[in-house]
Amino acid sequence: MSTGPLDGYRVVELGQGIPAAVAGMHLGDGGADVVKVEPADGDVARTMPPFHSTGDSAVFTSINRNKRSLKLDLASPEARRVLAELIASADVLIEDVDITREAEVDVESLLPAGNTLVHCRITGYGPNGPWSELPGGEIAAQMASEAVLSLGALNEPPVRLGTDVASTYAGIYSAQGILAALYRRHLDGAGQTVDVSLFGCMLMMRATLWAALTNPDDWSNFHNDSYVKPADHGYRAKDGALMLVVGRVSDEQWEALLEELGLAALLNDEEKHLLRTQGGVNARLAHVTKPLWERGLAQHTADEAAAIFNKHGGNAYRINDYPHLFVHPQTQHMQLVQEVTGVNGVVPVMRPPWEFSEDPVSVRLPPPGLGQHTEQILSELGLSVEKVQALRSAGALG
Amino acid sequence: MRGPLDGIRVFDLTLIMVGPWSTMNLGALGADVIHIERPGVEKGSLGGGIRPFINGTSIGHITWNMNKRQMFLDLKAEHDLDVAYKLLATCDVFVDNMRPGVADRLGLSYEKLSEINPRLVYCTISGWGTTGPMSERTAADPQVQAFSGFAGNSGAPGGEPEVYRHFTQMDATTGNYATMAILMALVARERSGKGQRIDLSMLQGTTALQATRIGEYLATGEQPPLLGSAASSVAPSEAFITEDGTYLGVQATTTKQWQGLCKVLGLDELAQDPSLTTIPGRVERRDELSERLQTVLRTKPARWWQLQLGRAGVPNARIMRFEELIHHPQVTENHYIEAAPTKAWGDVYAASLPWTFSRTPATILPAAEAGEHTGEILDEILTHESVSVAGS
Numbered sequence: 001m002s003t004g005p006l007d008g009y010r011v012v013e014l015g016q017g018i019p020a021a022v023a024g025m026h027l028g029d030g031g032a033d034v035v036k037v038e039p040a041d042g043d044v045a046r047t048m049p050p051f052h053s054t055g056d057s058a059v060f061t062s063i064n065r066n067k068r069s070l071k072l073d074l075a076s077p078e079a080r081r082v083l084a085e086l087i088a089s090a091d092v093l094i095e096d097v098d099i100t101r102e103a104e105v106d107v108e109s110l111l112p113a114g115n116t117l118v119h120c121r122i123t124g125y126g127p128n129g130p131w132s133e134l135p136g137g138e139i140a141a142q143m144a145s146e147a148v149l150s151l152g153a154l155n156e157p158p159v160r161l162g163t164d165v166a167s168t169y170a171g172i173y174s175a176q177g178i179l180a181a182l183y184r185r186h187l188d189g190a191g192q193t194v195d196v197s198l199f200g201c202m203l204m205m206r207a208t209l210w211a212a213l214t215n216p217d218d219w220s221n222f223h224n225d226s227y228v229k230p231a232d233h234g235y236r237a238k239d240g241a242l243m244l245v246v247g248r249v250s251d252e253q254w255e256a257l258l259e260e261l262g263l264a265a266l267l268n269d270e271e272k273h274l275l276r277t278q279g280g281v282n283a284r285l286a287h288v289t290k291p292l293w294e295r296g297l298a299q300h301t302a303d304e305a306a307a308i309f310n311k312h313g314g315n316a317y318r319i320n321d322y323p324h325l326f327v328h329p330q331t332q333h334m335q336l337v338q339e340v341t342g343v344n345g346v347v348p349v350m351r352p353p354w355e356f357s358e359d360p361v362s363v364r365l366p367p368p369g370l371g372q373h374t375e376q377i378l379s380e381l382g383l384s385v386e387k388v389q390a391l392r393s394a395g396a397l398g
Numbered sequence: 399m400r401g402p403l404d405g406i407r408v409f410d411l412t413l414i415m416v417g418p419w420s421t422m423n424l425g426a427l428g429a430d431v432i433h434i435e436r437p438g439v440e441k442g443s444l445g446g447g448i449r450p451f452i453n454g455t456s457i458g459h460i461t462w463n464m465n466k467r468q469m470f471l472d473l474k475a476e477h478d479l480d481v482a483y484k485l486l487a488t489c490d491v492f493v494d495n496m497r498p499g500v501a502d503r504l505g506l507s508y509e510k511l512s513e514i515n516p517r518l519v520y521c522t523i524s525g526w527g528t529t530g531p532m533s534e535r536t537a538a539d540p541q542v543q544a545f546s547g548f549a550g551n552s553g554a555p556g557g558e559p560e561v562y563r564h565f566t567q568m569d570a571t572t573g574n575y576a577t578m579a580i581l582m583a584l585v586a587r588e589r590s591g592k593g594q595r596i597d598l599s600m601l602q603g604t605t606a607l608q609a610t611r612i613g614e615y616l617a618t619g620e621q622p623p624l625l626g627s628a629a630s631s632v633a634p635s636e637a638f639i640t641e642d643g644t645y646l647g648v649q650a651t652t653t654k655q656w657q658g659l660c661k662v663l664g665l666d667e668l669a670q671d672p673s674l675t676t677i678p679g680r681v682e683r684r685d686e687l688s689e690r691l692q693t694v695l696r697t698k699p700a701r702w703w704q705l706q707l708g709r710a711g712v713p714n715a716r717i718m719r720f721e722e723l724i725h726h727p728q729v730t731e732n733h734y735i736e737a738a739p740t741k742a743w744g745d746v747y748a749a750s751l752p753w754t755f756s757r758t759p760a761t762i763l764p765a766a767e768a769g770e771h772t773g774e775i776l777d778e779i780l781t782h783e784s785v786s787v788a789g790s
Contacts, residue, residue: 044651047677051617062613129728139647139715159553160625163551180581181402183588186585205571214747223564234560282565319550319559320546321550334601356579
């Protein structure tokens, strides 16, 4: 039984925080042997709050399943030699350049001779251009890519996406680039460098808007209008809000929908017409029709209201918080989460986001303890117990 | 060579966005992606008919079907289905995002296609999963933002959660995970010689994206708080207003970045406070810190702070808009946004390459019109037979 589609590949993850960890985790999900190299005081993500009852960081455990941890003090020349040997044994190196630059690790000098390594470098803004050495950050990438203009309102303070999109997309696109380069290496035997940045990934993810802004036939649509619309909190029902799409509701369904929501008697003909023509979340005047919907929704819970829409040809869902999402029967059915036992006890983690028919993937390894696999990995590299002891005494292992 | 996947051929039976986005990636990476449309399809309905249009065609089609060739096939007609089977015998990848069961009913089940081509990687993308109480429901960005929790974790402090008004990210996110999985299966095929079936849903893809926030919930049982531009797990990571009214995003994750920030702002006492050298210490005192930083940042324009923070190696940025981005050297020198010259719609700023490969660069192929390459594809795969398809 294979560990997954990437069975047999070794990946070295040299970074801290989110982007490199996400890339490493997904390659680990795919079955690769991922070695996370951590400094003496550990990945900075280990300190990010909040914490599980085990004391483990929520951020750290969420992006470090399916990998092993090797602790090295990279200020030590001996440790750098070990790192060079580890990289020589690997197919892939994921490097967060902000981190290696800050630690003053000259990664180029650690790379093996020949050109078989796939070397992914993650930066804030990309390998070229005036900002190639400026470190990246989640809020910086969300602002530089103008993603914050799709939230909040004109003349109000910016609102970020609560999801760490820039850092996570950088990890996702890194994994893609690495896999494409690995595929090529099968054909011609040569590795290469793949550069990915938080900024570049955010610009890619907003590609549809760039097309919408190029030379559109009209401006009244949810892409072009997104810059001037007010903050969209969804449609308030009794106990929460929902999102609704009504574009496929037929005329007969429409009457029944208004009736069951209790709106038939509450709206005049003009209001009903407005609702029929501008009633969906994507409509130009959605913010004008929203209060009309809400007159009816006030009489129902969000779940009841969603059920009424869905019965009459609409498509509506509660704006879930995580407590609602994770008790929902579909979420439970999909088994998105499983418990694993790490060095500090049991922690829940998410499962890989896909299923493969021939090389099934799973959570094989819990998020590792700091340096948990140091001896094991050094032994695999052929270092004797005495040599490892000597490295430890010299402080090379942190 | 068109990129690292040069030589790979993709049978692209995808529509609207989540599937097209995944195959668009494969095309940028160099695969020959053949996007199938029904003969007689109305121009206005391409790309889901998502507005705005350019010269009568949806930007959905123009953006999400970059890097592909376009072919007409009427898969409900036996003759065209036969052509599809012949084409699929030459393909490496099949992708669809129709509702569960539709591909099977068309005669394009994994069982059938893997018989024709055992090396085929078959990826099927659903909204909520192929089984379970919600599996039959349709899924588009607004609904997935709502259900998956994505819209639940953004918003102004003390307010209600809000939706991201760029209604495309749930599709693009899931499409990216599909691309990743397809690449894994292609790598695995080099070892095993066999293709396989990949299943993923928008629910899985979009919750995977939210890993760090969902991690907070799994740790505490509570919803992460709404913090405006600030973050729950790092401080500072927030937008501050500067003297000229411009907002500046500033973040300090590492100790060195924190020390650099304090130095630039002249806040030595904060730099020396040992309880602030750790992230939990700074998160604990986020509000107080925000106020201290804001007081100083308000005293000079954004440009000044950008220069100083840049020198000190502190992550920072202000908002840049489309008109500035498309000409900015950081964008152009990395080919992050480029105008793709299309025949039917002029130059379109839709092209973007998130990866920079040193040896086999990814490339952009501007979008084409539906069915545009039908004849040429038939010629390539069926030269020894006399075959035509409806509408070609």
